[in-house]
Amino acid sequence: MKQFFTFVRKEFYHVFRDPKTLLLLFGMPIAQIILFGFALTNEVKNSKIVIADYAKDVASERIIEKIEATKSFEIEQILLSTKEIEETFKKGKVKLAIVFPATFNSDLSHQNKTQVQIIADASDPNTATTLTNYAQSIIMSYQREVQAMNRAPLQINTEIRMIYNPELKGATNFVPGVMALVLLLICVLMTSVSIVKEKETGTMEILLVSPMNPLLVIVSKAVPYFLLSILNLTVILVLSITMMEMPMNGNFLLLYFASSLLILAALSLGLLISNSTNTQQEAMLISLMGMVIPTMMLTGFLFPLENMPLPLQVMANIMPSKWYYIIVKSIMIKGLGFVAIWKEMSILLGMTIFLLTMSFKRFKIRLA
Amino acid sequence: MTAEKVISTDRLTKKFGDFVAADEISFDVYKGEIFGFLGANGAGKTTAIRMLCGLSTPSYGEATIAGFDIYKETEKIKKNIGYMSQKFSLYEDLTVLENIKFFGGIYGLSDKELKSKSNQLIETLGMSVEAKKLVGSLPLGWKQKLAFSVAIIHDPKIVFLDEPTGGVDPVTRRQFWDLIYKASSQGITIFVTTHYMDEAEYCHRISMMVDGKIKALDTPTNLKDQYHANSMDDVFYELARGAKRKAD
Incomplete structure (x- = not known):
């Protein structure tokens, strides 16, 4: 357990000593929310x-x-x-x-x-x-x-x-979308880069030679980003509820629980990417290209999924963000409870378990 | 030299497909010995070291490290070895003290041990002024010395050094070897790979790897006699000339 805390503390040092990481971690969500917020203001006069x-x-x-x-x-x-x-x-x-x-x-x-x-x-x-x-x-x-x-x-x-736009996609649609986008992006990007960085600098070998359990290495890598993402989520929520008059009709606890699932899925995806790549650039490229565009396109907050050709609709089903987006809208706007969204929640949970198992497996293979 | 074997390998082999990276290597290393592991690039040194450290599983062959079996007791082996790779491998964005505490921490040292160890280490290295500076701001030679000290912070039985002095100036290299001698005199076995033949002369015994096989193994003096050479450079050249594999 002491090993674990030592490791987590080290991860926090990494985050807080790198201005670029900090900027990405906290600057991006705030900027996104404000951008979307002001671009889609509600106020109507004259x-x-x-x-x-x-x-x-x-x-x-x-x-x-x-x-x-x-x-x-x-x-x-x-x-x-x-x-x-x-x-x-x-x-x-x-x-x-x-x-x-x-x-x-x-x-x-x-x-x-x-x-x-x-x-x-x-x-x-x-x-x-x-x-x-x-x-x-x-x-x-x-x-x-x-x-x-x-x-x-x-x-x-x-x-x-x-x-001109009978679908009426608006701010209430954007905020959950941005939430999904930001959480996914940050978790995937951060974790993948942080592990690959250890490979690049050679510290990963030292860690693997040490008596520390490799699984514990993975978990300790994920913990700081999990906590920071929860903090991030809170910032996004406060901004969107106060500044953008985003309704919050549902249960906060349920929302955080659902978000935790998405964060875990994203963290596992990040681990998976980092285990399959060897340089930070590679990891960054895959996370950005592989995540940003599909998330933007296939979550449903920019373009309605119903109007897409069937193959794209099928593809959207494997995007964790699609399910999270439905969950957030149901909780925040419609004020629905767990009973209404248990299906989406289980899909998200399934994805998380799948990705986590995959990344653990890959990590073990590398040790052999 | 005591006769206690701390590393013992028997026909240890690693194949990658058809390619035999390490071909039936057998040797013993004794407690407190400084064992030089030499070979041209691509000769299979890193593969051998990785097997001995438990980073890679051998294809076949036997080995015991610090008395533990390389297949079944990797966890026990890990507690008894230290490792310093050819890449500089401390965290540059952590301070000297934080690095010491981190690596001591993951080796399971108690807070008390950590405190006395880090004080002692900083004093030995003469780094009391730099203790709270980020490692990234230190000159390379200092980093290497620090990395070595961190690699033996948990008093391992054996420490594996994979080209530890690459890119370091001669004066610092000499200082680095002083640290190695000191560790050796405390009973820590040193297993070191190097490209510098003057460093090879500092070793108690040397093995030369060519094309995945160990071609020679003896003290530097005996090797020079055997190959009628004046220096280790000549011995190395004589042996490596016959290599079929191209260096990468």
Whole structure:
């Protein structure tokens, strides 16, 4: 046990004495979160919108009045036809269009039911969702107003159309993705490089000649990076919840448990890479090329997996990040418990066990 | 010299496929002896050392190290040997003291032993000023001396030195050999490979490896007589000339 602590202490010296490692370890996650955070800000003020009012009646005018009164919207133009809407969208300034059909008020008074269409430029999905929600709430407030004077139940149906990006991938999608990316990257990269470094400098031979158990060498290598990754995860969570208003509806303990599984899988992968390579560059290249691009592409946070060709969808299944991403979204956004995600958790656990066994085996083979 | 054998090999062989890196090598090394293990590059020295240290399993043949069987008792062997490889192998980003404590620690020394050992070691090496400096900032000669001292920190029976003085200036090499003599006088057996023939003269006995086989084994004086040579250089040249394997 003393051997073990001696070793772990040594690993910490390595980490804290190398500015590059420290920068990578703590700089990268913070930078990523902030970058994604500011690139996808939620705040909406004075957004330019256009309105196509075919109705021009009391109801539609009252709603337009209400829209003008808010700080969120600035009416750029009242259009006469829907054809012009697309043109204004293409110019890029206008983010939202509201279309009142000609029979807006008459439908409301005769059938107690009417429709209004909201069209959003969803190339910036976050803004699009926020704007449609604002617009909807304004229309709903009008509905309540009229309702108060009327006895019969009224209904204004808002028909929402998201154009350019119907999938609506946004910040709530990015944060879990970045979490997976950062944890995977750091653990794989750090552990693989740290072991290969010992091989390069020749200290690995000394360690193998020493009475220290080789398995203990592996475990002691992984412990510091495991602890640092948990710390890292905490930093990411604090930043994304406070700065980016990422919801946290689920159980923190469950989230940390799931993250531990991913970290362990990544650490084992790092060990595996380091046992198969002989130089730091080689290890770094494999970890970066082999991890970053597949993780970005096949986790589902940048590009929806459902739209991918079948071979890629199958490939995505072997990415630990895909499963972790589903777990994090379920916990943080939907607030689900263990029962809902046990399947994904078991897959992640299976991957971890598989990778860990593989790396232990490879390490033993090298000793023979 | 006492007659206690600390290394004894019998037809020890390592094959990599068809290539026989070490071909039925048999020799004995006695307690406290400085045993020079010579050979051209590619002659099979490193393979032999790796087998003796338990880093690689022999294809066949027998060997006992410090009285323990090389196949069955590797864990016991590891506790009784020290090893210093041709690459400098301390941690450059750790201080002198931290390195000593780390390697002492993984050899299972107690805190008390560690403390007295490190004080003693730093004093012997005259490094009290440098004790808290990073090893990476020290000159190579100092590093090598430190590496040797660390390799014997747990008082092993045998220490294996694989080209320990590569790239070190003659003065430091001389100092390094002073350390080796001191260890030898304390009863530690030294098993050393080298390319410097002047160093070969310092050894008690020498074995010469050619093409994976041991071609000669005797004291430097006897070897020179046998090959009618003036220096070990000539002996080495005479033997290595016949090698079929190309040096890498």
